[in-house]
Amino acid sequence: MSGSFTRRDFLGWSLGTGAAVWSGFPTVVPASALGRGGWVAPSARIRLGHIGVANQGTSNLKAFFGCKNSMTTAVCDVDRDHLAAAAALVEKTEGQARSCLTFGDYRKLIESPEVDAVVVTTPDHWHALPVIDACAANKPVYVEKPLSLTITEGRLMVQAARRAGVAVQTGSQQRSDARFRLACELVRSGALGRIESVIVGLPGVNFQGPAVADSPPPAQLDYDFWLGPAPKRPYNAKRVHYNFRFFWDYSGGQLTNWGAHHLDIVQWALGMDESGPLVVEAYADFHPEGWFEVPTRSHVTYEYAGGVTVRCVQGGKERHGVTFVGSQGTLFVDRNRIEANPPELLRVEPTTRLTVSKNHHANWLEAIVENRRPLCDVEIGHRSATVCHLGNLAIRTAINRHFGEDYRDIGRVEWEPTTETIVAFSGRPNPNSLLNRPYRQPWSLPSFDPSNRETTAS
Template structure:
C-alpha cells in the first residue's frame, strides 16, 4: 500500500475541524473495552453512512432487542438529519449524531460500528474501528483495492475484532443450498461456472461540474480519493461508476455472486490463479468510467473456470454446470436439472455449510460469542479480490496471472501497481 504519514493533530483541533483532516491511526487506543457481553446485553452500534443502503441497515436495527442504535454519522447534514428523525420516530428517542466518524469511534459507549459508505471510505473507518476496540460490519465490496482488503483483515486479526462483510447472500437459504450441493458433488465434476452481472444503471446524460451543496462536506466525502470538482452525478449512488470511488457492477453485484462462487468452491481464503481477458467496452461519451460491458474468465488451480459476463444480457445470478447436472441460483430463485438434484442424498461425511437466517443477527451473535461471522473479513477480502482482479484485466485489456498465496501478480509491474492506490494527503492507512 502506498501510504503517506499524516500530520499530528491535537484532539481539540480534531474535534473542532470540520474540513475532514487526517488523523494518524496511532491516535486511536489499541485496547478492547472491558465490557463483556452477556445473554441480556445489547450491543451498542454506531452507524457510519446513513443514506440509501445505510438507511436500510439502520432500519434493520431499530427495534432489535439485543442491539441498540447508539450513534449516527454522515458527512451530509441533511442525510444525517433524516436518519436522526427516523430513529426518533421508530425508537421513541433520539441518539447522538456526528459529522466525523472518528468522534463516533472515540466514544466509550459504542461497542461496534456499521459502515455503509462509498467503497473508497471502507478501509479507513474499518481499520480505525478495530484499533479503537470496536467490532465492525462493513458493506460490500469490502475494499477499493486488494491492498486495502489485506490491511482490513490484518487489523481485525491484530485487534481481535469481529468484522462482518455485508455480503448478505451468505445468509440466504437458496445460496447456501446451491453452494452446499456443489461442495457435495451433486452436479458431478464441475465443468464451468457462469456469473451474470447486470449492466451499468447510470442515468444519463452526464452533467457539468458545479459547486457542492451546502449540506455536504465534499472535501470529507472525497477523503483519501484524488481531488476532483464536485459533480452531482458522481456522488451518492452513482459513485460506483467512477474508478476513484468504486469498481462498477463488477464490485457491486460481482461482490455478491463471486463470493458465492468462492464459497461453493471452498476457496474462502484463496482464489483463482489467473484471469483471462475476453473483452470490455466503455461508454463512448465517457458518461462514467467503468466498463459498460465486460467479460473475463477466472481459472483455478484445479482446472475449474468461472466465466463472468457483465452487461451482456445474461440472467443476474450464477449457473453451476457439471458432469451430472446444473444449478442456477439468484435472489429468490433456485432451480436444478435434473429437478431432484438439490435434494441429495449425501453421505455421512457431507459438507454442511453454516446456516444464518439473518446477516445482521449473525454479526450481533458473533460479537457476543466472540467468534467469526459467516462472511468474515478474510472471506470478504478474498471475494473482493476476485472482483478487483477482473477489473484490472478489463482496464488493461489483457489477461493476468494471480498468486493467491502471496496475493501478487507475478512478473507484471503495471498490473501489480493497480493492487493499491495512493491516498490523498493528509489521509493515510496505517496497517
C-alpha cells in the first residue's frame, strides 16, 4: 500500500508513536470524500470490495446492487467456489465492461486501487483484522454483526475507525426498520411509563445434525486461511461456512447471532449506546451428544442502571423479538409487527425522535459521502456485541448447566461499562484476561492500551 497509511503504521500509531498519512484514491470517489471533509459529485459511484461472499455475503452483495451510488469491483473469499459464484453474479448484475476482480487474500483486496470501501461478511473470528486493516488504508467499512468475537477486538476496531476518520457501519439492520425505530422512540418518550423489564426471545440452534467425523478439507477451500487467527483444528464439514456460529472458536451461538440484533434494539431503546449492563447472570443447556459447543437453550439476565432488568431467553417459549414492559403498558416488536397493550399506545406521538434510515446499506454510503458517522456506528456495534459477549461469559462459568427447576448453577459477571472492565466473575482469578483470546501465529492484533478508550465523542 505504497503512499497510504498501512496496518504497520497503525500498530505504531495506536501506541502514540505514529502519525496519519492520507493518500489519494484514483477516480470515481475523491479521497477527500472518504475521510475528513469534501463531497462526492452525484454521478460518482463508490467502488466496493466484498470480503466473504457466501450466505449473508451474497445477501449484502445483492443489497448493494440496489444502491445507485455504489458499484462492486472486487470480491474475496477463501472458498474458490463461492468466489467464482460471486464474481459471476457481480458481472451479470452490474453489467461491467471488465471482469470483477477476485482475491483469496483479503489484504490484496484492501490494497487494490480499484476498491474505495470494504464490506466484511466473514465468520465472526475474521471481523477484526479486515476492519482494522481497511481503516489503516483509509477505507470505510460495512461489517456484519456481531461486530467482534471478543470485547477487546471491538474496542480496537473503534480505535482504528476513529484514528482513520472513516465511516464504519455495523450490519445491525433492524436500526433501519421503521417498526424498531418507533418502538425505541416510544420507550424513550415515556409512552410506556417507567420501563420495568424487557424480555428478549431468541430462536433455538438451527444446526443440521448429526455431527460428522473430521476429514481432509475440500480442494476449493483454503482451510488454513479460513481458520486464520483461530486455533488449529482438523477440518470438519460441520464447523465451517454457516455452522461456524455454533462453535466458540469462531462465534457465540444464537446469543451473538440473533442477540446482536435484538439486544442492540434494547440498547437503543434504553439510551445505552455508549454504555451497557452492570450485572449479568446466566445458565444454559448444551447438546447431550456434543454436536456443537454453544447452548441449545440459555437464559441470561442483564441488570442496567436504574433498575431495568433485561431477560434474554434463547430456545425457550418466549416470542422471538423484544417486549418492553412498562408501568403504563407493554410493547412487542419484531421484523413483522409492532403491537402494544393497550393498543392506543401506538397512537402516541413520540417526543423523542431518532435518526431515520430506510436502507441500512444506503445509510453507510451516505455517511461516506457526507463525512459523518453512520446510523449503527462502530462504537454502537461494539457496545451491543459486548452485551452478547458478557452473556456468553456468564453462561460458560455455570458448571452445572441445565434448565431443570431442581438446581441451577448460575454464572455471574459484574461489569463496569465506563472502563469496560470485569469487576467480579464467578470467583475466577484475573477475569479481565477473558476480554480477549490469543491469536494463532502469524496473525496478531494491535496492542491494546486500556487508557485509550475512544468512543462516540469527536
